[in-house]
Amino acid sequence: MARAFTLGRAPCALSGLGHLVSPEVPRRAPAGPVAAVATCLHVRQRMGRGGGKGKGSGKGKGAGSQKPTDDPNFVRWSKNMRLQGSPSGAVYVVEDYVASGSFSRVFRVHEAKRWGERRVYAAKVMRKEDSYIQYTSSGPKEGELLMRLEAAQAAQEQEVLTMRCLDSFATKDDAGQEYWCLILEWLDASLFDIVRANGHRGLHLSMVRILLRQLLEQLKVLQELKCTHTDIKHKNCCLANTEHYLAPSSGGPTIILTQPLAKFIDYGNAVFEGDKKPHPIHTKQFRAPEVLLNVRMGWGPASDTWTLGVTAAFLVSGQLIFNSHDPTELLRLMRQALGPFPARLLAAAQDNRMRKAAELAEGGVEPQLGSWLNLAGKGPAEAACADLLLRMLALDPGERLSAEEALRHTFIADGGDGEKAPIPPKTSELRYLGAS
16 A cells, blocks of 8 residues: 655655654665764675684784785674673663674664664774775764764754764773774665666756755765765665655656665775875875876865766766776776866976876867766756756866855756655655665
């Protein structure tokens, strides 16, 4: 039987941002471990438990190309393992394993208490300090950054959209080895997951606008703190809730989220101005031109605008616009989509081979991005969206919009022509990603 649904009742209304979604279990839990919240880099398939009496991995750094989590003894755990050490005295009980990344394992946990509502959280467990290739990870630093971002929004009386870190402390695994634990709000599927569930077709433009606005608000706080996330991508943006209905569209039924709220995850490699900068950064398909060319002035917060622009283009089209692992091919695709590389950018390139590839890349004078995304020659909302993405993806980082400037763009400010989400059919049922 279909449930009644009113757009205005959503905690994060389609017409605006609404209030923060609490880190409680959704009204109906999604099937399977879809909360890949705060994993570092690549999430693996579900693995075996690794409980038992074996010795832990001990201290030390990740070496060569082996990720810290490649060690089979990294975080020896078992169901109902108790994560202790919180300054508040709270104890968190492991319910299940969720995901693994380069530096951490993520578990579904709840706080051990006799009374009150049981809330589910994500526990990100890692070594206190670790390294892998050019990257470093610091558990305490990541926790402090998340709390600082939340405090910055609260101080400005802004809605707190950043993923919340509720606890940060040293703990031990089943083998008695020491780790650092972050207790994070439980999030749901990633933007990659929701687009995949939509048949790898772009989302409705109203969904793109709302999700992009929320992510720009979070990026604005990062940029005000002169901090670069360094790994924004579709798999590092997670939804607080996947409740949705299917609305008719020209390409077939399309997903409309009833409570759209997206948040960045994985702040473990964030870099503040003045910190040592690793090179390169970004997942390859999201890598900014200043990183590919290794320009003299280096990369900075503007590179996050680029990666968010690539993520937004993915939401529009359902595809990665720069889908290659070959750096020269990435430059060629950028040239075709965005026009000629600015002379100033090429002059600053320290990688001569990549500079030559950028100079030789073929393409027309006019950017083709709007056509690639099927936005050209349509209505005002599509034109406004294409214009914003071109400005977020300016090849010269000095010409790229900041998050604050992007929030003032007409596509975000009024949706171009104020396009709204389709009203659900009377027979529409609310669904959840992963639910049968």
